[in-house]
Amino acid sequence: MTFDDGTIDHYTTVIPLLAQFNMSAIFYISTAKLDTGGYITSRQAREMIDNGNILGSHTHTHPRLLIKGIPQIIEELEVSAQVLQKLHGARPTHFAPPGGLYNEDFNVLPQKQDTGHFGRWIGGITVILK
Ligand SMILES: [Zn+2]
Secondary structure, three states: OEEEOOEHHHHHHHHHHHHHOOOOOEEEEOHHHOOOOOEOOHHHHHHHHHOOOEEEEOOOOOOOHHHOOHHHHHHHHHHHHHHHHHHHOOOOOOEOOHHHOOOHHHHOHHHHHOOOOOOOOOOOOOOOOO
16 A cells, blocks of 8 residues: 655554554655655654655655656655655665656666666555555
8 A cells, every 4th residue: 555745644544544454554755845834744754664664755846757857857866765764774665756757768767877776666556565
């Protein structure tokens, strides 16, 4: 099960429900939104991780990647990866592009650019049930 954007209701509503059924999920967060109004805080993010959930990258600022150039895309991934690394203690292995939008260049970016930022390159949806 996956959830995008890291809005506060993921912490206040989804997490308690998951806990009730002894389940965990992947939460794709845009790291620039952490600790801002309406979004989860860094402390809540760490708590979610400690409870077995995964926080994946949803870029840093949530741009539509189709209209961005490769350097901007790399910047979005890199900054996001650094923030998530601080929370997780490791670089992110899951990624979902904002709006589900990506193109062929973007999809093969890790190979082309050897960014090595994400162990698993997931363009859409993935399911992990614990
Ligand atoms: Zn989104």
